[in-house]
Amino acid sequence: AQRVTQPEKLLSVFKGAPVELKCNYSYSGSPELFWYVQYSRQRLQLLLRHISRESIKGFTADLNKGETSFHLKKPFAQEEDSAMYYCAFRGGTSYGKLTFGQGTILTVHP
Amino acid sequence: DVKVTQSSRYLVKRTGEKVFLECVQDMDHENMFWYRQDPGLGLRLIYFSYDVKMKEKGDIPEGYSVSREKKERFSLILESASTNQTSMYLCASSWDRGGQYFGPGTRLTVT
Numbered sequence: 001a002q003r004v005t006q007p008e009k010l011l012s013v014f015k016g017a018p019v020e021l022k023c024n025y026s027y028s029g030s031p032e033l034f035w036y037v038q039y040s041r042q043r044l045q046l047l048l049r050h051i052s053r054e055s056i057k058g059f060t061a062d063l064n065k066g067e068t069s070f071h072l073k074k075p076f077a078q079e080e081d082s083a084m085y086y087c088a089f090r091g092g093t094s095y096g097k098l099t100f101g102q103g104t105i106l107t108v109h110p
Numbered sequence: 111d112v113k114v115t116q117s118s119r120y121l122v123k124r125t126g127e128k129v130f131l132e133c134v135q136d137m138d139h140e141n142m143f144w145y146r147q148d149p150g151l152g153l154r155l156i157y158f159s160y161d162v163k164m165k166e167k168g169d170i171p172e173g174y175s176v177s178r179e180k181k182e183r184f185s186l187i188l189e190s191a192s193t194n195q196t197s198m199y200l201c202a203s204s205w206d207r208g209g210q211y212f213g214p215g216t217r218l219t220v221t
Contacts, residue, residue: 009150034209044153044200046209086153088210095160096141096204102152 002027002091006101013077014109021072021104023061023087032090033070034098035061039083047072047085057081077108113137114213116201122219129188131216133201140205142184144168144176147198147215159184191220 003026013019025031033050048056050063050070061072070087087101117132135142143158145168155168157176165176173195177185184203188195196219202210 032207036209043214044202044212046211049209094206095158095166096139096206096208096210097143097155097158098210100153102150 002089002099004087004089004099004101006085006087006104008104009102010105010107012107012109015079016076019074019077019081019106019108021085021087021106023070023072023101025068025070025087025089025091027068027089027091029092031063031092033061033063034088034090035059035070035072036086036088036100037083038086044086077106079108079110082106082108114201114203114211116199116213116216118216119214120217120219122221123188123191124221125192127188127191127220129191129218129220131186131188131199131201131218133184133186133203133213134182135184135203135211136182137203137211138181139203139211140181141203141210142178143202143204143210144174144184144186145200145202146170147200153200156186188218191218193220196220 005024035047037047038044059074086103088098114135144156145153154170159165159178175187199216201213204210
């Protein structure tokens with residue numbers, strides 16, 4: 001079965017520290033992977049997708065097919081990065097359906 | 111800019127009432143989705159639709175139904191609301207590839 005795992009429900013770091021939010025998936029083919037972010041009282045929004053290989057708000061994520069991972073990283077966390085982060089995955093299914101992880105709440109302390 | 115709107119931000123209903131949640135998207139997306147979001151459980155797919163009048167069950171369809179009469183509109187129906195359906199409901203739309211675009215959510219409380 002296709003599955004996405006975010007092992008940390010909560011993650012706390014201090015401002016300026018590096019942050020890594022973990023995401024692992026189970027799928028043998030070529031997946032599409034995404035990170036979504038939800039700031040307090042805002043809608044869920046797409047942060048980045050692996051296919052675009054871009055950096056958004058200082059965040060990057062690299063697809064590692066060998067480890068079936070798509071960890072989200074930022075070298076210097078900011079307080080405004082505090083939010084809920086979801087990893088999402090699409091494994092060959094049609095109709096745009098995504099499988100979401102359970103989410104990680106990131107808190108960046110001043 | 112993609113816009114997905116939901117009919118209500120907050121809704122309070124009584125047990126046993128029939129509840130309609132509406133979602134409208136303006137990007138001509140084929141696919142539309144209804145999720146519920148609960149602390150510790152993440153996003154769980156209730157139903158999705160890949161075309162007008164076409165629908166498929168998601169992971170937790172029990173107690174819900176959907177309607178898609180027009181491409182831009184996708185409705186979630188709680189036939190007889192129960193307290194365990196108190197939750198945040200999120201609508202999303204997408205093409206077959208690429209990301210999904212989400213509405214602001216409806217926080218439903220069933221008393």
